Amino acid sequence: MSELESRKRFEPREVEPRVMRRWLDSGLFHPEPEGSAAENSSIAIPPPNVTGALHMGHALNGAIQDALIRFHRMLGQRTKWILGTDHAGIATQRQVEKQLEAEGTTREQVGREAFVERVWRWREEYGGTIIEQFKRLGASCDYDDERFTLDDGYVEAVLKVFVDLYEQGLIYRDNYMVNWDPGLRSAISDLEVEQREVTDVLYEIAYPLAGGGELVVATVRPETMLADTAVAVNPDDERHRHLIGRTAILPLVGRELPIIADEYVKTDFGTGCLKITPGHDPNDFEIGRKHGLAEVTVIGEDGLMNANAGEFAGLPALEARKRVVQALGDAVRARTHYHHEVPYSQRSGERVEPLISLQWFMRMDELARPAIDAVREGRVRIHPESQARRYVEWLENIRPWCISRQLWWGHQIPVWYRGEETYVGTTPPEGDGWERDPDVLDTWFSSALWPFATLGWPHDTPELRAFYPTDVLVTARDILFLWVARMVMMGLRFPGDVPFTDVYVHSVIQAPDGRRMSKSLGTGIDPLDLIAGGPRPPVFQQGGTFPSYGADAVRFGLLAMSSTQDVRFSEEKIHQGAQLATKVWNASRFVLPRVGEGVRAAARPQTVEDRWILSRLQYAKRAMRRALDAFEFHHAALGLYDFVFGELCDRYIELVKPRLEDEPDVQATLLLVLRETLALAHPVIPFVTEEIWSHVPEAEGLLAGSRWPEVDESLIDPEAEAAVERQFAAVQAVRAWRDAVRVPPGPRLPARLDAPGYEQLADGIALLARLEWSPDGGDAIAAVPIPGGAVAVLATEAVDLEADRKLREQQRRTLRAEIARAEGKLANEGFVAKAPERVVQAERDKLEQLRRELAELDGAGG
């Protein structure tokens, strides 16, 4: 106990590692796979990249999940937080490629096998970093059962899904237009493409017509004209209708281009004539397939012009553009600056090159339908609702997914070729001469299996039975399609049930200045720096280092910031969390040593204040539970703060101080309140509460493993609550008066209570407002209005009479205004007739009370 008493402040740096050790050693985080998913509770963590370091998004995501996990564990459920990392194909491959570059070599020089071996070694060395960082947060994941998306068992699941979907006709290989990332040298999916605004030059170029005349097309990419195979006009376009069926001659190349009619061509944009380049534009590709046009490619996967580009072959596309324009000479009729959006790769940041390429695709429509139904029918509930609409809308318009990637790190596609033969299977084919498809699967393909592949699917494991479907998936908005929707599709298709019953989509935390958090912009804030007191990033002007806020403070702050809306990072909220941890610590430091030997926690109310705190405690427990059940984490955090400060510490502990020493009943009550407060605070601030728990008499085991304090309805006491509310209004009124008239807060003033109904409350008022009730009359030198009456101050030295007069005048004004408002309301026939009786009566009571207060104020002279 002395250890508790001697430290004025909670020291997270000292306490956190020790407490985490105890949790880990206890085995509490690792549930045995027993029972059914319906009775158990589980969450699959969004697997961080193995290359990852904990960022603010992880911290928020983790704080939310851990609050839920700890809460459900305390509810007595067998609770598993499924942990693991994602192999993150591109990101991880890049890490190792950089290493090789530093060594003056490349992956091509090293060779595939050695390279992959090297990535595995890299993973051995650095892959555990982020897991360790989750521990710093206090995340109660099942660390004894860590998964990786390239583990043997996981690979088995991935290959089975691929082969099954291939056999079911949903996965196929096709020569099709893809988003080619020239930086990565790989295809990427539509979801990995983002639109960026750029200013290009829009060229208008004349194409001669066979048999004389010309037409003019508009393009921002003249170099692609070398691959034109048609010109299209809108059939309703009067200007160009006569061209349909004629032939244009492609300048520089001389190819004959049929002039076709297609509704797609806008009549009010450009020249009304659209050059059709099926090989290098997604729209043109569609039109080309529709009209059976030839597909010519002039830009290769290396970003250079290929042999089809004739004299321009070998040039980078941009260089070729200049040269083509030059070569066109007078045929270029106009150049205008043109502001538009073009596709960029989110992966490499390079401008996407649409190319026709032989890739593997997955048909999504058939998979999407059940996933839409699951949400529509409420088998998967997405919070907030607006995200459910986004989800459904996206799935309704879903297109095939390009799943092959030209990388080395990942799940290699289980397809082998031998001449014209193709073999698809989970194990290599018999016989010689087979060559495996070199590509790997999009990382999101394996991520889509996460909630069940981690539990041992495709085998019928105890883990799968005990924890699938999981309860809730917690994630940010940006991967709703990329990941969440695909998990639902795969869950329904393979294990045959939704992967989770709820999806909570939380906020993205922006930098304090409203920009995106990013390391390269200097706007990133490392949660570990907040926990341990690292340097403030440049986005904070003041520089220096953060205080060592500790994990509890960071968790609290993040929960308080969490919302369904994007929010700016607020260090103040973290600070608020530190205040809460310190407060709980100090309150415990005060209470615990004063609890007598053998006193057990129990509700033993002696006074109205005791009944009040017990009632408020029930409310706090209920509010916390509701907030967590409803995914309202800011309410959970801020409500806890309000209870601890506003009710437990500033009021109750202060009220109870004189009685605490010798009254075992008070000690028992306070001990109960403290114990239950620690419990209900634990999901939010686990470290400090666990540490205090070890000092609580009769507290056995870990708080993390103890039971959630249920609401005791019999202790709810509206009468006591109302009484103590009045008591505090009175205390506050007297304090404000003292402050205004410059009576120091310390000395006790003689006073008389001129208000009915305060019999049980008078002692508390005297204690907190520093008054001494005087039995005999005496001259009142001031009357301080309190609800339903006044406190008459009988005598004192040095009252600032002028200030007193001003204060009273101001109070009169306020009261009169309020009385007028209430009278007006009650004079309104509509209000009296239509408002509920309860509301009308409350207004009448309020008016009566206001009048009494004003009378007291006037009666006191001045």
Next chain:
RNA sequence: GGGCGCUUAGCUCAGUUGGUCAAGAGCGCCGCCCUUACAAGGCGGAGGUCGCUGGUUCGAGCCCAGCAGCGCCCACCA
């Protein structure tokens, strides 16, 4: 081009079915207090036409419509 969201105190944000909101918190600001849990504290205070306009209602920060500003998502106009 569609869709969604936001706009409340100097700053960052709460405000859950419209009355119990005479609009709150943290930080910042002003004043008092080292009262024996906590000065990284306690107490008190200043500060808001709840973006604008109109509507519904006995009653609107909350519901509806329009407008303005900001943000996000989706989308194949060269």
